[in-house]
Amino acid sequence: MASDTLAQVLRERGLRLTAQRQLVLEAVYDLGHATPDQVHCKVAETAAGVNISTVYRTLELLEDIGLVTHTHLSHGAPTYHAAAEEQHVHLVCRGCGRVDEVQPSVLDGVSDQLARERGFTVDVGHVSFFGECRDCAGG
Amino acid sequence: MASDTLAQVLRERGLRLTAQRQLVLEAVYDLGHATPDQVHCKVAETAAGVNISTVYRTLELLEDIGLVTHTHLSHGAPTYHAAAEEQHVHLVCRGCGRVDEVQPSVLDGVSDQLARERGFTVDVGHVSFFGECRDCAGG
DNA sequence: ATCCTTGCAAATCATTTGCATGATT
DNA sequence: AATCATGCAAATGATTTGCAAGGAT
Numbered sequence: 001m002a003s004d005t006l007a008q009v010l011r012e013r014g015l016r017l018t019a020q021r022q023l024v025l026e027a028v029y030d031l032g033h034a035t036p037d038q039v040h041c042k043v044a045e046t047a048a049g050v051n052i053s054t055v056y057r058t059l060e061l062l063e064d065i066g067l068v069t070h071t072h073l074s075h076g077a078p079t080y081h082a083a084a085e086e087q088h089v090h091l092v093c094r095g096c097g098r099v100d101e102v103q104p105s106v107l108d109g110v111s112d113q114l115a116r117e118r119g120f121t122v123d124v125g126h127v128s129f130f131g132e133c134r135d136c137a138g139g
Numbered sequence: 140m141a142s143d144t145l146a147q148v149l150r151e152r153g154l155r156l157t158a159q160r161q162l163v164l165e166a167v168y169d170l171g172h173a174t175p176d177q178v179h180c181k182v183a184e185t186a187a188g189v190n191i192s193t194v195y196r197t198l199e200l201l202e203d204i205g206l207v208t209h210t211h212l213s214h215g216a217p218t219y220h221a222a223a224e225e226q227h228v229h230l231v232c233r234g235c236g237r238v239d240e241v242q243p244s245v246l247d248g249v250s251d252q253l254a255r256e257r258g259f260t261v262d263v264g265h266v267s268f269f270g271e272c273r274d275c276a277g278g
Numbered sequence: 279a280t281c282c283t284t285g286c287a288a289a290t291c292a293t294t295t296g297c298a299t300g301a302t303t
Numbered sequence: 304a305a306t307c308a309t310g311c312a313a314a315t316g317a318t319t320t321g322c323a324a325g326g327a328t
Contacts, residue, residue, distance in 0.1 A: 016282055016327050036318085051285050056318065058283095072211055091259050102257065109248045110268075118241065119273025120230050126269045129249075134258025155302050155307060175293085190310050195293065197308095216292095 009065050020050050024058040028068050033079045033090075033099050071126050073099060090128040095136030148204050159189050163197040167207050172218040172229075172238050210265050212238060229267040234275025 006025055007017045020043075027042035028034065034042070040055045059080055062068040070080045073092050079099075089107060091100040104124040111122040145164055146156045159182075166181035167173065173181070179194045198219055201207040209219045212231050218238075228246060230239040243263040250261040 011328095014282085014328095018283065018327075020284075049285080052317095053286085053319075054284060091253070091257065093259075094262070100257070100259070102253065106249050106252055110245050113245055114230070114241065114268070118230065118239070119276065120232075120239070120268070121271045121276055122230075122268045123233070123270040128267075129253070129259070129261045130265045131262040132260045137258065137260055150303095153303095153307085157302075157308065159309075188310080191292095192294075192311085193309060 006065075006067065009067070013065075015061075019047065020054050021058050021061070023047055023050065024055055025062060025067060028059075028062070028080050029082050033073070033081050035077050035079055039080065069125070071128060073128055087125055089124070091133070092128055092130050093133035093136055094130055095132050098133060100133065145204075145206065148206070152204075154200075158186065159193050160197050160200070162186055162189065163194055164201060164206060167198075167201070167219050168221050172212070172220050174216050174218055178219065208264070210267060212267055226264055228263070230272070231267055231269050232272035232275055233269055234271050237272060239272065 006022065010017050010021070023043045023046055024039060027039045031038060031042055036052070036055055036059060039059065040050070040052050043050050043055065059068065059070070063070060063080075067083050068080050069083050070078045071090065073079050073090060087104050088101040089104055091102060092098075093100070104127070107122065107124050107127060111124060114120045114122055145161065149156050149160070162182045162185055163178060166178045170177060170181055175191070175194055175198055178198065179189070179191050182189050182194065198207065198209070202209060202219075206222050207219050208222050209217045210229065212218050212229060226243050227240040228243055230241060231237075232239070243266070246261065246263050246266060250263060253259045253261055
């Protein structure tokens with residue numbers, strides 16, 4: 001279970017396991033992709049008193065620890081998601097705002113080419129494509 | 140010249156040509172990729188009194204008009220660049236922060252594949268890859 | 279008992295907006 | 304002269320931080 005990992009990693013660092021930290025981590029797992037504010041709302045469903053600044057601090061901590069990652073979709077809003085799911089590419093639809101995911105292998109060709117021609121190593125875990133999804137294109 | 144286009148487009152809309160608007164547009168051309176703040180600094184080199192809110196308003200206007208575009212690189216900072224150069228892919232180095240550019244044609248394979256398999260139309264003018272450039276990888 | 283975490287409030291930072299003054303057409 | 308644009312300052316929204324009180328080990 002995820003909370004076991006959390007407890008363990010925290011202990012290794014001499015940090016403490018708290019209800020807030022468990023809730024924030026669960027919220028990230030549940031939501032898939034979420035902004036700090038959305039995480040805060042989700043957490044509030046269970047524990048209304050949790051402060052937004054605690055959410056920020058906890059997300060930062062969880063990212064440090066390696067349990068979550070964040071990306072910047074659309075207009076600069078940071079969205080957090082579980083680190084285990086890191087290896088994917090985001091497809092963000094400008095029409096409906098939906099965030100879809102695809103295998104990072106779609107980038108194999110590009111990343112090879114960029115490595116060869118530019119010496120640039122692409123971080124395939126942090127790629128987002130903006131555009132229009134099938135539904136929005138059809139309508 | 141660019142300012143001719145600016146004057147012309149403004150006139151068509153019943154808007155006015157001002158020194159500030161010319162300066163902001165020039166700054167965007169000069170800087171290549173720049174945040175509102177960087178544009179403001181550049182403009183200040185010539186006209187110290189220009190207000191930051193004027194820069195924001197002007198960038199928005201220039202984007203409306205179609206002379207500049209903006210993208211979100213790295214941690215959510217919006218960067219503006221000339222619309223004429225829109226068709227390129229950004230390579231953002233996490234090491235040194237440098238922003239390089241490549242032809243959007245590197246994405247031909249991926250965008251074809253996503254269109255076929257997902258029905259997703261990639262906006263190739265707004266793609267950024269994060270990673271490590273040759274210099275940073277070597278050191 | 280120690281010292282990490284939290285909540286609260288204030289501080290910051292980026293961006294936006296209202297309004298009176300000043301500039302462009 | 305008629306409006307549009309600007310500067311200024313205050314408002315806003317997001318995120319960060321200081322600090323004292325509370326909680327985990």
